Amino acid sequence: MSVGRAHTAMSHRPRVVIIGAGFAGLYAARALRHAAVDLTVVDRTNHHVFQPLLYQVATATLAPSDIAAPVRWLLRAQRHTTVLLGDVTAIDVTRRMVSVRGTATADLIYDYLIVAGGARHSYFGHSGWEQHAPGLKSLDDALEIRSRFLLAFERAEATANAVERRALMTFVVVGGGPTGVELAGMLPLIARRALQSEFRRIDTRESRIILLEGGARLLASFPESLSRAATRDLLGMGVEVRTQTVVTQVTSAGVWIGDEHIAANVFWAAGNEASPLGRMLGAPLDRNGRVLVNPDLSIPSHREVFVAGDLAHVDEETRPVPAVAPAAMQEGTTAARNIRRDLEGKARDAFRYRNKGDLATIGRHRAIADFGRLRMSGFLAWWFWLVVHIMYLAGFRNRLSVLIQWAWAYFTYQRGVRLILSGWRAQPPASAGEPPGVGVGRSDRAGSA
Amino acid sequence: MSVGRAHTAMSHRPRVVIIGAGFAGLYAARALRHAAVDLTVVDRTNHHVFQPLLYQVATATLAPSDIAAPVRWLLRAQRHTTVLLGDVTAIDVTRRMVSVRGTATADLIYDYLIVAGGARHSYFGHSGWEQHAPGLKSLDDALEIRSRFLLAFERAEATANAVERRALMTFVVVGGGPTGVELAGMLPLIARRALQSEFRRIDTRESRIILLEGGARLLASFPESLSRAATRDLLGMGVEVRTQTVVTQVTSAGVWIGDEHIAANVFWAAGNEASPLGRMLGAPLDRNGRVLVNPDLSIPSHREVFVAGDLAHVDEETRPVPAVAPAAMQEGTTAARNIRRDLEGKARDAFRYRNKGDLATIGRHRAIADFGRLRMSGFLAWWFWLVVHIMYLAGFRNRLSVLIQWAWAYFTYQRGVRLILSGWRAQPPASAGEPPGVGVGRSDRAGSA
Numbered sequence: 066m067s068v069g070r071a072h073t074a075m076s077h078r079p080r081v082v083i084i085g086a087g088f089a090g091l092y093a094a095r096a097l098r099h100a101a102v103d104l105t106v107v108d109r110t111n112h113h114v115f116q117p118l119l120y121q122v123a124t125a126t127l128a129p130s131d132i133a134a135p136v137r138w139l140l141r142a143q144r145h146t147t148v149l150l151g152d153v154t155a156i157d158v159t160r161r162m163v164s165v166r167g168t169a170t171a172d173l174i175y176d177y178l179i180v181a182g183g184a185r186h187s188y189f190g191h192s193g194w195e196q197h198a199p200g201l202k203s204l205d206d207a208l209e210i211r212s213r214f215l216l217a218f219e220r221a222e223a224t225a226n227a228v229e230r231r232a233l234m235t236f237v238v239v240g241g242g243p244t245g246v247e248l249a250g251m252l253p254l255i256a257r258r259a260l261q262s263e264f265r266r267i268d269t270r271e272s273r274i275i276l277l278e279g280g281a282r283l284l285a286s287f288p289e290s291l292s293r294a295a296t297r298d299l300l301g302m303g304v305e306v307r308t309q310t311v312v313t314q315v316t317s318a319g320v321w322i323g324d325e326h327i328a329a330n331v332f333w334a335a336g337n338e339a340s341p342l343g344r345m346l347g348a349p350l351d352r353n354g355r356v357l358v359n360p361d362l363s364i365p366s367h368r369e370v371f372v373a374g375d376l377a378h379v380d381e382e383t384r385p386v387p388a389v390a391p392a393a394m395q396e397g398t399t400a401a402r403n404i405r406r407d408l409e410g411k412a413r414d415a416f417r418y419r420n421k422g423d424l425a426t427i428g429r430h431r432a433i434a435d436f437g438r439l440r441m442s443g444f445l446a447w448w449f450w451l452v453v454h455i456m457y458l459a460g461f462r463n464r465l466s467v468l469i470q471w472a473w474a475y476f477t478y479q480r481g482v483r484l485i486l487s488g489w490r491a492q493p494p495a496s497a498g499e500p501p502g503v504g505v506g507r508s509d510r511a512g513s514a
Numbered sequence: 515m516s517v518g519r520a521h522t523a524m525s526h527r528p529r530v531v532i533i534g535a536g537f538a539g540l541y542a543a544r545a546l547r548h549a550a551v552d553l554t555v556v557d558r559t560n561h562h563v564f565q566p567l568l569y570q571v572a573t574a575t576l577a578p579s580d581i582a583a584p585v586r587w588l589l590r591a592q593r594h595t596t597v598l599l600g601d602v603t604a605i606d607v608t609r610r611m612v613s614v615r616g617t618a619t620a621d622l623i624y625d626y627l628i629v630a631g632g633a634r635h636s637y638f639g640h641s642g643w644e645q646h647a648p649g650l651k652s653l654d655d656a657l658e659i660r661s662r663f664l665l666a667f668e669r670a671e672a673t674a675n676a677v678e679r680r681a682l683m684t685f686v687v688v689g690g691g692p693t694g695v696e697l698a699g700m701l702p703l704i705a706r707r708a709l710q711s712e713f714r715r716i717d718t719r720e721s722r723i724i725l726l727e728g729g730a731r732l733l734a735s736f737p738e739s740l741s742r743a744a745t746r747d748l749l750g751m752g753v754e755v756r757t758q759t760v761v762t763q764v765t766s767a768g769v770w771i772g773d774e775h776i777a778a779n780v781f782w783a784a785g786n787e788a789s790p791l792g793r794m795l796g797a798p799l800d801r802n803g804r805v806l807v808n809p810d811l812s813i814p815s816h817r818e819v820f821v822a823g824d825l826a827h828v829d830e831e832t833r834p835v836p837a838v839a840p841a842a843m844q845e846g847t848t849a850a851r852n853i854r855r856d857l858e859g860k861a862r863d864a865f866r867y868r869n870k871g872d873l874a875t876i877g878r879h880r881a882i883a884d885f886g887r888l889r890m891s892g893f894l895a896w897w898f899w900l901v902v903h904i905m906y907l908a909g910f911r912n913r914l915s916v917l918i919q920w921a922w923a924y925f926t927y928q929r930g931v932r933l934i935l936s937g938w939r940a941q942p943p944a945s946a947g948e949p950p951g952v953g954v955g956r957s958d959r960a961g962s963a
Contacts, residue, residue: 223618265593484561485599
């Protein structure tokens with residue numbers, strides 16, 4: 066079945082298709098709001114999620130609805146914009162067609178295409194690990210981690226086996242980039258403080274949180290002084306930090322380093338593997354699967370096709386633009402602006418990354434901030450983090466509402482979100498037993514503010 | 515493996531086990547907070563849910579975390595209380611043992627048992643209908659309805675088939691009790707107002723909501739005048755109300771009345787089928803599977819076993835105590851008090867239901883209220899409803915926080931909760947085709963305030 070209104074032969078307005086409604090896709094769509102085009106946005110979920118706060122959903126600190134909004138709602142005022150929920154199964158750059166399957170089934174003909182498919186974590190060739198070591202890229206991922214995190218304590222409370230109990234109360238976070246640091250920094254607060262009074266047979270203060278990094282230091286994308294500050298803060302919270310350490314095996318029973326079974330629970334925040342959509346474009350890719358784009362963000366040989374966000378490899382003077390939210394927003398905006406400039410008969414702009422600074426939080430009142438010459442750590446940096454995130458979230462929630470919600474969560478550890486929804490029956494209990502193999506665990510992902 | 519601290523031979527304190535942490539189980543547990551017992555509460559979820567507001571989660575009006583709280587958190591101050599997450603697979607009233615399997619695996623020996631397993635909807639012998647017509651008894655149920663409700667519009671927007679589109683935009687609610695009325699009263703507001711600006715190819719104002727009731731009138735447990743007021747309000751909102759009408763077939767393609775395929779979507783709010791736990795007690799049951807209890811809520815031949823809540827059949831003078839939340843709270847409290855009185859060497863009390871009135875809302879600013887001599891409908895009744903529910907919710911959330919949240923939701927239709935989480939790929943698209951069969955759809959459930 067062919068869809069539809071925006072794509073018939075009758076239409077004289079250029080047809081723009083955007084794949085993905087993350088930061089890059091959403092900002093591209095918004096930048097086209099006054100353009101004389103017919104726009105279709107396709108995403109595999111019905112919501113845009115504020116990815117930098119996913120770790121708060123994963124740790125039962127914020128509710129999914131606090132950090133997500135329906136794509137339709139976000140674009141409701143753009144009458145020329147149609148939103149479709151579905152998987153993109155094929156892109157034919159010769160026929161200029163995008164095939165969508167799922168809830169929406171459509172073959173969309175485009176004049177311009179912006180591909181913003183993002184990235185997933187990389188399991189470095191061990192694709193079997195993913196089911197046991199959930200990542201943190203979507204709301205579903207975050208809810209999976211939340212469920213496993215809370216279930217581990219339920220199982221620990223129920224078991225009489227001391228070895229099993231210790232394994233259940235140990236949590237390994239793989240990857241010392243911002244996501245891994247933020248996740249590892251929040252887990253001890255929830256485990257040791259929020260949950261402490263609720264259990265009778267276990268003492269949740271004995272929970273162990275281990276942060277593994279394959280490289281020499283945490284937060285490799287930050288200056289060394291801030292990396293040291295973050296490590297100190299994490300250690301101060303009782304997080305065990307192990308650098309130059311790689312995971313050797315992950316099974317349903319947990320995670321191994323060498324021959325040592327160190328924990329029943331493992332969460333994955335390492336590596337970046339670009340969306341498979343990149344391979345459908347016939348354009349050159351870098352070794353992480355990202356599409357090597359022209360300075361105007363179009364692909365070689367198809368100037369009507371743009372790539373933006375984590376799927377794009379954009380070279381700055383010395384190194385690629387980092388895979389962070391502000392870069393994705395800027396790339397999406399630039400791709401859209403270049404379409405507008407085409408339509409206005411103007412020359413395209415080359416993308417220039419404006420680095421507004423990198424931020425990462427550690428726990429609930431410490432952070433690090435790198436604004437180039439200005440570097441901060443500790444409480445003040447945390448306030449910066451808070452202000453920046455409330456301002457960005459304001460795009461889809463009322464600022465006051467977010468502030469009240471957060472203040473409430475901050476002082477009470479809002480327990481309403483500590484819900485285990487469907488599916489616990491499906492998960493096998495943890496028990497060590499399978500032999501360790503060989504593998505790596507290394508963070509490639511850069512900052513998230 | 516046998517659990518544990520509360521149940522060794524060393525213990526001289528009576529061991530009390532409560533199955534279920536709904537209103538009856540939770541209120542029983544709280545009523546034992548100062549009793550010299552060792553208490554274990556078993557539930558198959560980790561949270562207590564405020565059931566009367568489930569329809570607001572199902573209609574994407576409130577978030578799950580707004581109406582639920584972890585059972586552990588609710589009972590955290592009771593140091594003698596252990597909470598276990600698991601399914602009860604057997605109750606042996608002779609050996610006084612409850613078998614728990616799942617996250618917790620335990621055989622719990624009790625001196626006193628309170629069984630508060632609640633009820634599910636009844637599909638009147640058509641158990642195959644349940645997968646296509648989700649009910650509204652748990653958060654998982656509510657999220658299933660929310661997902662189907664939102665996906666129906668996604669599919670309607672994507673299809674080019676006018677017949678399919680009309681079926682997708684038609685929603686049938688089966689059962690004209692309070693749950694059905696409240697669900698049917700909220701659907702048009704979300705469908706027609708909240709979603710209206712977000713779609714391009716469909717006009718969500720054309721959505722149809724049909725409320726089916728097998729009996730002669732809606733809200734059979736209320737006085738006829740209020741039943742008429744509710745019907746008038748629903749009709750005024752554009753809900754089609756069909757009484758003395760039964761569903762004849764439910765398949766993955768939707769719902770039939772006679773030979774007519776009337777909708778692709780069907781939500782179930784009819785009938786009450788008691789938890790299968792009742793059958794494990796060897797006690798007499800009524801025709802709905804509820805346990806016929808003594809006036810003190812114990813079962814015949816086992817005075818140490820109590821049944822409370824929707825699973826209990828308690829006779830008042832003229833008719834059984836209704837299956838409503840206040841009755842469950844009162845029964846749980848009475849069962850617990852009778853255990854305390856046993857321990858104090860006092861005679862047990864007979865249960866007496868104190869009817870504080872019945873309430874049901876219609877949409878966002880109308881309700882009906884029956885306080886015996888005082889009957890109200892319309893806006894004032896809705897304010898009563900609001901005040902009562904905020905007061906009850908206060909048990910696990912701060913009143914101010916709930917009020918702000920609700921005010922926010924009321925004025926904005928908080929869109930953050932309109933999330934479709936995992937699983938849409940698993941659902942088949944709707945298409946009529948299977949032949950209708952024979953069946954019934956009738957509401958048995960009584961009021962919910």
